[in-house]
Every structure is written in C-alpha cells, then in structure tokens.
Amino acid sequence: MSTQQTSDDARTPGGALKEAESRLHYAVRELSQASWVITLLSVLVALVVGALLILATNPQVQATMGYFFARPGDFFLTSFEVIRDAYSALFRGAVYDWQAATPQRAIRPITETLVNAVPLILAGLGIAIGFRSGMLNIGGQGQIILGATCAAFIGYAFQLPLGAHLLLALVGGALGGAIWGGIAGVLKAKTGANEVIVTIMLNNIALYLIAWLLRQQWFVQTGSNQPISASVDESARLFGILGTGFRLHAGILLAIAATIFVWWLLERSTLGFEMRAIGENPEAARTAGVNVPKATALVLIIGGALCGLGGAAHLLGTEYRLAAGIAGTLGFDAITVALLGRSRPLGTFLAGVLFGGLRAGGVLMQAQTGTPIDIVLVLQSVIVLLIAAPPLVRAIFFLPHPDGSPRVRRRRRLRDQQAAEAASEPAPTQEVSK
Amino acid sequence: MKLQLKGVTKRFGTFTANDQIDLTVQPGEIHALLGENGAGKSTLMNTIYGLHSPNEGEILLDDKRVTFDGPGDAVEAGIGMVHQHFMLIPVFSVTESVMLGYEPTKTAGMIDFAEARHRVQEISARFGFDVDPDAMIEDLPVGAQQRVEIIKALSRDARVLILDEPTAVLTPQETDELISIMRQLKEAGTSIVFITHKLREVRAIADKITVIRRGKIVGEALPESTETELASLMVGREVNLATQKEPATPGEIGFSVEGLTVVSGSGKVVLDNVSLSIARGEILCVAGVDGNGQTELAQAILGLRSAVAGTISLDGTNLRRMSVKERLNAGIGFVPEDRSTDGVIPAFSITENFVLDQYDQQPYSNGVAMRPSVMREAAVNQTSRFDVRLGTVDDPISTLSGGNQQKVVLAREMSRDIRLFLASQPTRGLDVGSIEFVHRTIIEERDKGTPCLIVSTELDEVSNLADRIAVMYRGVVVGIVPGDTNRDVLGLMMAGVPVEEAYTQAEQHHTILGEADEEAQA
Ligand SMILES: Nc1ncnc2c1ncn2[C@@H]1O[C@H](COP(=O)(O)OP(=O)(O)OP(=O)(O)O)[C@@H](O)[C@H]1O
Numbered sequence: 001m002s003t004q005q006t007s008d009d010a011r012t013p014g015g016a017l018k019e020a021e022s023r024l025h026y027a028v029r030e031l032s033q034a035s036w037v038i039t040l041l042s043v044l045v046a047l048v049v050g051a052l053l054i055l056a057t058n059p060q061v062q063a064t065m066g067y068f069f070a071r072p073g074d075f076f077l078t079s080f081e082v083i084r085d086a087y088s089a090l091f092r093g094a095v096y097d098w099q100a101a102t103p104q105r106a107i108r109p110i111t112e113t114l115v116n117a118v119p120l121i122l123a124g125l126g127i128a129i130g131f132r133s134g135m136l137n138i139g140g141q142g143q144i145i146l147g148a149t150c151a152a153f154i155g156y157a158f159q160l161p162l163g164a165h166l167l168l169a170l171v172g173g174a175l176g177g178a179i180w181g182g183i184a185g186v187l188k189a190k191t192g193a194n195e196v197i198v199t200i201m202l203n204n205i206a207l208y209l210i211a212w213l214l215r216q217q218w219f220v221q222t223g224s225n226q227p228i229s230a231s232v233d234e235s236a237r238l239f240g241i242l243g244t245g246f247r248l249h250a251g252i253l254l255a256i257a258a259t260i261f262v263w264w265l266l267e268r269s270t271l272g273f274e275m276r277a278i279g280e281n282p283e284a285a286r287t288a289g290v291n292v293p294k295a296t297a298l299v300l301i302i303g304g305a306l307c308g309l310g311g312a313a314h315l316l317g318t319e320y321r322l323a324a325g326i327a328g329t330l331g332f333d334a335i336t337v338a339l340l341g342r343s344r345p346l347g348t349f350l351a352g353v354l355f356g357g358l359r360a361g362g363v364l365m366q367a368q369t370g371t372p373i374d375i376v377l378v379l380q381s382v383i384v385l386l387i388a389a390p391p392l393v394r395a396i397f398f399l400p401h402p403d404g405s406p407r408v409r410r411r412r413r414l415r416d417q418q419a420a421e422a423a424s425e426p427a428p429t430q431e432v433s434k
Numbered sequence: 435m436k437l438q439l440k441g442v443t444k445r446f447g448t449f450t451a452n453d454q455i456d457l458t459v460q461p462g463e464i465h466a467l468l469g470e471n472g473a474g475k476s477t478l479m480n481t482i483y484g485l486h487s488p489n490e491g492e493i494l495l496d497d498k499r500v501t502f503d504g505p506g507d508a509v510e511a512g513i514g515m516v517h518q519h520f521m522l523i524p525v526f527s528v529t530e531s532v533m534l535g536y537e538p539t540k541t542a543g544m545i546d547f548a549e550a551r552h553r554v555q556e557i558s559a560r561f562g563f564d565v566d567p568d569a570m571i572e573d574l575p576v577g578a579q580q581r582v583e584i585i586k587a588l589s590r591d592a593r594v595l596i597l598d599e600p601t602a603v604l605t606p607q608e609t610d611e612l613i614s615i616m617r618q619l620k621e622a623g624t625s626i627v628f629i630t631h632k633l634r635e636v637r638a639i640a641d642k643i644t645v646i647r648r649g650k651i652v653g654e655a656l657p658e659s660t661e662t663e664l665a666s667l668m669v670g671r672e673v674n675l676a677t678q679k680e681p682a683t684p685g686e687i688g689f690s691v692e693g694l695t696v697v698s699g700s701g702k703v704v705l706d707n708v709s710l711s712i713a714r715g716e717i718l719c720v721a722g723v724d725g726n727g728q729t730e731l732a733q734a735i736l737g738l739r740s741a742v743a744g745t746i747s748l749d750g751t752n753l754r755r756m757s758v759k760e761r762l763n764a765g766i767g768f769v770p771e772d773r774s775t776d777g778v779i780p781a782f783s784i785t786e787n788f789v790l791d792q793y794d795q796q797p798y799s800n801g802v803a804m805r806p807s808v809m810r811e812a813a814v815n816q817t818s819r820f821d822v823r824l825g826t827v828d829d830p831i832s833t834l835s836g837g838n839q840q841k842v843v844l845a846r847e848m849s850r851d852i853r854l855f856l857a858s859q860p861t862r863g864l865d866v867g868s869i870e871f872v873h874r875t876i877i878e879e880r881d882k883g884t885p886c887l888i889v890s891t892e893l894d895e896v897s898n899l900a901d902r903i904a905v906m907y908r909g910v911v912v913g914i915v916p917g918d919t920n921r922d923v924l925g926l927m928m929a930g931v932p933v934e935e936a937y938t939q940a941e942q943h944h945t946i947l948g949e950a951d952e953e954a955q956a
Pocket residue numbers: 427428429430431432446449451469470471472473474475476477478518823824825832833834835836837838863865
C-alpha cells in the first residue's frame with residue numbers, strides 16, 4: 001500500500017488575519033440573513049416607493065416640475081416638504097401626535113392603532129397556524145364573518161349576567177369560526193380536497209349567509225327593514241381599558257393572550273409538534289405515528305377559531321352591530337399580516353400592529369395633507385412583495401447571498417436548473433454557528 | 435476533461451467543512467473519494483457543481499480557471515452530478531425529470547417532448563438501463579430513481595461526472611451494472627469522481643483513491659490496498675470489517691407474521707402470503723433485490739400499509755388492526771428505508787428529529803406539553819453515543835451529512851425500550867467505522883432478547899448480522915436459510931431460484947465484485 005500523508009498543519013502567517021476577516025464576514029452575513037433585517041429593509045423600501053408615488057400625484061410638486069430647469073431648488077424643497085408632511089401626518093395618526101392639544105389626545109393615535117390591530121392579530125395568528133402546518137387557509141374572511149355573526153347574535157339575543165355574557169359571546173364567535181374552518185379541515189382530511197378552493201368557496205357562502213340572515217327579523221331583532229342587526233348589550237361588549245376618550249378595549253389583552261397561546265401551541269405542545277410535522281414532511285409524520293388526517297382537520301379548526309375570535313373581538317369591541325360589510329378586508333389583510341410576520345406568533349403580532357398603524361395614520365394623512373389613503377395600500381403591498389422575495393431586497397442593498405457568495409449580479413437564465421434543484425436541495429445552505 | 439482543485443476551502447459559519455483541498459482528476463480517470471460521515475465529501479462535490487461557492491481556492495477545468503454561479507453554469511461547463519439525496523420531483527415523469535433544466539425545444543420554443551423521450555430511451559438502451567420513460571418518479575423504487583439521475587447527467591454530455599454515493603441504494607447486481615457503465619464512460623474519456631463507503635467497490639474500479647478526514651486530505655492510496663488498510667486510513671483507527679458475534683441463543687417466538695398479504699393501490703399483489711417468525715434474541719435478515727416486497731413488508735408491519743389478510747403478532751398480541759402510533763407504543767423500533775422522506779423532517783432541529791416518534795411519550799412530554807430540556811439532554815447524550823458529527827443539537831438536521839442523519843435515526847430507535855427492532859437498510863450511507871458500531875449495537879439489542887428484523891439488500895450486512903436469512907422474490911419468501919449461507923446461493927435465490935436449485939447452480943455464477951473478492955484473497 002502506498003500512502004503519503006499530507007501535512008495536517010497548514011497555518012499560514014496571514015491565518016489570524018483571515019480568521020478575523022471571516023468572522024466579520026460571518027457576522028454581517030448572519031445579520032443580513034436574519035429575517036427581521038429583511039423585514040425592516042422592506043419597510044424602508046416601501047416608504048421610498050410610497051414617497052415617489054406621493055410626489056407623482058401631488059399638484060404642488062407637479063407645479064414646480066413645470067419650471068424645474070429655471071429653479072430646480074423649488075422642486076426639491078417642495079418635494080421634501082410634501083413628503084415630510086405626509087409621513088409626519090402618517091406617524092402622528094398612528095403613534096403619537098405632538099401637535100395635539102392635550103396629552104390625552106397626543107397618545108390617542110397609538111391606541112387607535114391597537115384597536116385596528118386586534119382583529120388583524122387574532123385572524124393573522126389563525127392564518128399563521130395554517131402556514132406553519134403547510135396549509136393555505138384563504139378562508140379568514142368567511143371565518144371572521146361567522147365569528148362576528150355568532151358573537152353578535154349571542155350579544156343581543158341573550159340576556160346573561162355581566163362576565164358570562166361576554167364570555168359566551170366570545171366562545172360563540174370562536175366556535176363559529178372553528179366550524180367554518182372545520183368544514184374545510186374535515187373535507188381536506190377525509191377526501192383530500194384542496195383547502196384553498198374550499199375556503200374560498202366558504203368565503204362566498206359566508207357572504208350570502210350573512211346577507212340572508214340580515215333580512216330575517218328573528219335574527220336582526222330591530223323591527224326595521226334595514227340590513228343591520230340590533231346592537232349588542234353592554235354586558236357582552238369588550239370593555240374599554242383606558243376610560244372615556246379612548247376606544248381601546250380588552251380585545252388587545254385577548255390578542256396578547258392569543259399570541260402567547262399560539263407560541264405555546266406551536267413550540268411547546270405535542271399537538272403543535274404534529275401540526276408542524278405534517279406541514280414539513282407528512283410522510284415522515286405518518287411514519288412517526290402522527291394521525292395526519294386528524295391533525296390536518298385540527299389545524300383548520302383552531303385556525304378558524306382564531307379568525308372567528310378576531311371577528312368577534314371586532315364586533316364586540318368596536319362595531320357592536322352586525323352589517324354585511326362587517327369583515328371589510330380583514331380576512332385578506334390577515335393573510336398579509338401572517339406573511340409579513342413570517343408565520344411566527346410575535347412576528348404576526350408586530351405585523352398586525354404595523355398594519356393597524358398604517359390604517360390609523362392613513363386617515364389622518366388623507367385628512368390633513370390630501371394624500372390619498374390608497375398610498376397605505378401601496379405600502380402594504382410593496383412590503384409583502386419584498387418580504388416574499390428576499391433575494392430582491394438583498395440585491396437592492398448589496399447584501400451577500402446567504403451561501404456566502406456575493407451573487408448580486410446573478411445572471412438569470414431560463415435554462416438554469418438551479419431553481420428546481422434548490423427547491424429540492426436537502427441541505428438548505430443555511431449557516432449554523434459551530 | 436481534467437478537473438483540478440487548488441486550495442479549495444468551504445466554511446459554514448465558523449465551521450470549516452473543506453480545508454485547503456488539492457485534487458486532480460485526469461481525463462478518463464476514475465477517482466474515488468473516501469472519508470468518514472461528515473468528512474466533507476458531499477460539500478466538496480457540491481462546490482464543484484456550483485451549489486456552494488468556495489471561500490478560498492480555485493477550480494480548474496482543462497487548466498482553465500472557472501467560477502460557477504450555480505449548477506446551470508457547471509452543467510454548461512460539462513460537469514454532471516448524481517446527488518447523494520436525489521433531487522427529483524415526485525410528480526414528474528422520468529422524461530420530464532431528465533428534461534428539467536435542459537429542455538430540447540422546437541422552433542417556437544415549444545418543448546420537444548418526443549425528442550427528450552427518445553433521448554431517455556436511447557441512453558437507457560446504450561447502458562442497459564431498464565427504465566420506463568413515462569413512469570412517475572414517485573412510483574419508482576429508489577434504485578430506479580438513481581438510474582434516472584444518472585441518465586439525467588449523461589443526457590447532458592457530462593465530461594466530468596460526479597457520483598455521490600450512487601451505490602448506497604443499489605443492489606449488488608445494479609452496482610455491477612453501474613460499474614460497467616462507469617468503465618464504458620471512462621473509455622470514452624469521461625473523468626469520474628466516485629464517492630462510496632463500500633471499499634470493495636473502490637478496489638474494483640478506482641484508478642486513484644483520495645481519503646479525506648474532517649475536511650482535510652489525509653492521504654492517497656492505490657486500489658491494490660486491502661480493505662482493512664483503506665478503512666483504517668479513512669477512520670484513523672483499526673476497524674473490524676466483520677463483526678464478531680456469539681451464536682444466537684433464541685428464546686421463545688417474540689414476533690411473527692402469518693399469511694400476510696398486501697395488495698397495492700393498483701391492485702397488484704405485492705406481498706403474497708408471507709409467513710415469518712423471529713425468536714427473542716435472534717436476528718432475521720430479509721434479503722432480496724430492491725422492490726420485491728421488502729419495503730411493503732416493513733410498511734405493513736408498522737401499519738403504513740394495510741394488509742388484506744394475515745396476522746402480525748408481537749408478544750402474542752395481533753397488531754393488524756392497530757394504528758401506527760399504537761404499534762410504535764407496543765414497542766416497534768422502526769428505521770425506514772428512505773430516511774430523507776420517511777425518517778427525518780429536514781427543517782426540524784436534531785433534537786426534534788430525535789424525538790420524532792416519541793414526542794408525546796414519557797419522558798419527553800406529559801401528553802400535552804413537551805419538555806424541551808429533557809428532549810435536548812437525551813438528544814445530546816444519544817447523539818454523542820452514536821458519534822454523530824454535529825454542531826449543536828439545535829441545528830436543523832438538514833445541515834448534517836447524510837450518514838450522520840442516518841445515525842440520528844438509529845440513535846432515536848435504539849435508545850429506548852423496544853420489543854421488536856425493525857430496520858430497512860439500517861447502515862445505508864454509513865462509513866465503515868459507523869457500520870461496525872451499528873452492527874455491534876444491533877447485536878447487543880439481540881442479546882438483550884429483542885427479536886430483530888433487518889431488511890437489507892447489502893449482502894455484506896446480511897452475512898454479518900443474520901442468524902437466519904429470508905430471501906424474497908416478487909412478494910414471496912423464496913426460502914429461509916441459515917445465516918452463513920454462501921453469497922452466490924443467496925444471489926440465485928434473490929433471482930427467484932428455489933433453495934435446492936440455487937445450491938446446485940451456485941458454482942457457475944460470477945459477479946464483478948465476486949471476482950474482486952477472489953483477487954483480494956489470491
Ligand atoms: N449547509 C450546511 N450548514 C452547516 N453545516 C453543514 C452544511 N452542510 C454540511 N455541513 C457540515 O459539513 C460537514 C461535511 O458534510 P458533508 O455532507 O460534506 O459530509 P460527507 O463527507 O458527504 O458525509 P456522508 O458520508 O455522511 O455523506 C458535516 O459536518 C456537516 O454537518
């Protein structure tokens with residue numbers, strides 16, 4: 001046998017320097033990969049895109065454009081002022097209004113943000129559970145409607161003592177959502193039906209159901225022909241937690257509790273382990289003894305319950321009366337919130353607050369500066385678009401590829417099989433600190 | 435084409451997987467790469483194939499420096515790779531899989547399906563593959579999927595072909611075929627880098643051998659070296675290739691199946707009236723060419739497939755109507771054949787994978803909530819007992835090398851009280867040192883009085899472990915023979931020849947590997 005041992009010791013004089021360099025490199029890379037950095041940068045890019053749109057639609061800016069070459073300074077100054085005003089109004093409407101007359105008024109915006117956030121967080125959590133378990137629950141809208149409907153009916157049709165009434169209304173709301181999600185869940189578990197299609201259909205059914213209910217006198221109990229229900233009793237309302245002058249209600253406590261619960265469910269409970277397992281690799285889950293159909297159904301039942309709770313909290317804390325448009329676009333915004341929060345409980349909570357803030361601030365921005373509130377929609381959409389495409393954000397900010405190579409100028413080739421191979425690559429090129 | 439690596443270094447975080455690797459593969463050379471699990475072989479190959487970019491060093495093709503932005507570039511430069519874990523899409527047909535990323539197009543940019551299909555058939559015919567171009571990937575046994583991967587690489591005129599443990603999932607016959615294919619390619623001037631843990635294969639075909647350990651090249655060897663020499667160079671210590679074991683002392687019957695019949699979804703009888711019984715303290719190996727019902731047998735015992743007839747009894751209880759979970763709780767320790775689809779959840783941490791089928795049992799949970807610290811501690815202890823090379827147990831299991839993932843699965847199943855050890859290909863992808871360890875552990879399990887049912891297509895493993903051997907062919911047990919039965923007899927039985935006839939025919943049968951064996955002994 002001929003064996004030649006090569007030297008084990010290959011330390012070069014520059015070794016230590018190289019090591020330090022690679023450590024720095026590593027730190028930068030770790031950071032750039034951390035999803036929250038991408039998220040923050042996405043928000044930043046969205047604000048820039050929003051600013052450009054504001055400029056493009058602002059009449060004053062357009063006027064200065066007319067004589068741009070004569071006095072370019074005007075253009076830049078006006079642009080700066082317009083953007084500053086719009087975004088500061090957005091901030092004052094969403095967080096803290098330093099121009100308000102009283103300190104109470106000054107902090108009201110943040111509480112309004114939270115009011116908006118409550119249903120978004122609750123429903124977002126419901127959707128996030130589905131995502132983590134490999135299911136696309138598009139049925140948030142229908143589940144929210146059912147939740148609000150059940151909660152409303154219990155709220156005005158039943159006479160119950162103080163605590164019990166609220167509790168029953170909330171439980172009823174959760175149950176309504178759970179049933180609506182459960183229909184999709186059981187169908188998927190038993191027949192393999194695609195949950196996307198089923199939940200979309202259930203959204204439509206919920207819309208027609210609520211429209212029909214609102215025309216039934218036994219249901220609305222108002223004595224009038226208006227398609228709007230009676231108002232829920234005081235005893236069933238989510239009580240305010242900051243006193244008069246504020247709309248913030250106990251729903252926010254519910255949202256916090258739900259966030260903690262979902263974290264526990266996903267990360268600490270055996271059921272959550274099963275749910276994540278079927279989401280990642282149903283074959284291995286089955287081999288490990290997980291009852292896959294049962295877990296599948298439970299994912300959509302629990303997700304539906306959370307969406308239903310979101311609808312109930314929205315009704316019992318803010319609206320009090322059931323109308324056909326009760327869910328607004330909540331069900332779809334919740335999907336965005338879950339995406340932005342990367343389906344993590346805390347992330348979803350924060351994303352819910354962000355979206356609640358954009359909505360609250362958008363109102364003030366439109367009122368004070370005439371900037372259309374639709375800009376807020378653009379912001380939301382751009383954020384999500386960027387979140388869904390981390391490589392794009394990396395390219396914009398020249399961040400290194402997670403694999404360590406600065407593949408900023410990556411050539412896109414149709415023939416490149418990489419996409420296909422990366423999709424099935426067993427070891428995601430993910431750095432792990434040793 | 436000549437492939438040359440100069441000082442290639444690849445780091446994951448602060449961990450160096452490849453450290454200053456220099457390697458030259460001449461045109462028409464078959465260069466074997468040996469090394470323990472986690473030595474960095476796959477990482478090096480992925481780097482050549484453009485899946486990783488090296489932190490340092492350079493890659494040269496025919497003395498020209500190349501950098502790849504992705505596998506697309508590598509393929510264009512003439513590099514083909516068959517991965518350790520196949521990268522096929524289950525719902526694609528064979529033709530579609532081969533075409534993916536290299537679609538022959540007609541004028542209007544339409545995919546020329548007929549042309550692609552023709553090419554698959556042509557390559558299959560040239561190398562004697564038996565692959566149906568229209569079969570769905572998910573319906574194919576692993577061995578056939580492997581061939582699809584090879585066809586895929588060949589269809590792109592690879593002039594440097596990387597084969598990362600291609601034989602891990604092949605039967606001896608298939609391995610023979612592959613070896614002759616490799617010889618054909620070599621004649622045509624293709625350079626081949628060949629990774630395997632099976633030393634006899636290395637000796638049968640390699641022109642040159644490079645050994646890496648913990649990311650570094652530790653030596654080169656000539657194919658004339660003996661297996662023991664290669665093994666010790668690889669692992670860094672003496673390795674016992676043949677496991678020492680005491681004769682079995684079988685007790686009463688612990689596990690048995692009686693008249694087990696399983697019908698596949700398409701109505702084919704895949705297990706036909708199979709009866710086996712295993713005593714406590716005995717190892718029964720099921721040998722056979724892949725796809726002759728062994729997979730279905732294991733699945734039926736665990737309850738992943740339902741049987742149309744028969745009984746499965748463990749310690750006297752009939753399991754047949756129980757769920758998978760009930761059977762696991764009754765004490766079946768199960769090692770699935772295909773770890774990447776059935777055995778682990780790649781995105782889960784090593785700890786989570788370690789408790790994958792015990793997550794709701796004591797002591798890892800109280801039935802409702804899990805106990806992360808208990809889980810973690812057990813994972814740390816058992817993975818170190820099984821010498822799993824890992825960073826921390828909190829890393830995703832997908833960051834482990836293939837062999838180390840397998841060791842996590844084994845550690846999971848063999849570190850609790852079981853009443854039956856049921857393993858398919860338990861040492862698939864393990865290095866010689868680890869195989870030695872696992873075989874010893876299985877024998878210890880046997881000596882504790884556990885009946886062991888080992889499904890293996892690896893004859894070395896079968897003769898190392900078995901107290902008795904059941905040979906399967908087309909869903910039927912051809913015969914049950916003693917553990918020391920001659921390899922050629924087993925080979926014939928695996929082709930469906932009944933026991934007596936197999937003994938008489940055995941004289942005339944020869945395999946390439948058998949020849950290598952004889953040479954080695956001479
Ligand atoms: N993406 C990754 N992130 C972190 N560590 C990794 C990654 N990929 C591989 N490693 C580590 O690099 C080392 C080398 O792994 P590699 O897969 O190259 O081993 P191998 O020699 O192919 O082993 P096997 O024979 O088991 O397939 C292992 O310790 C593994 O844990």
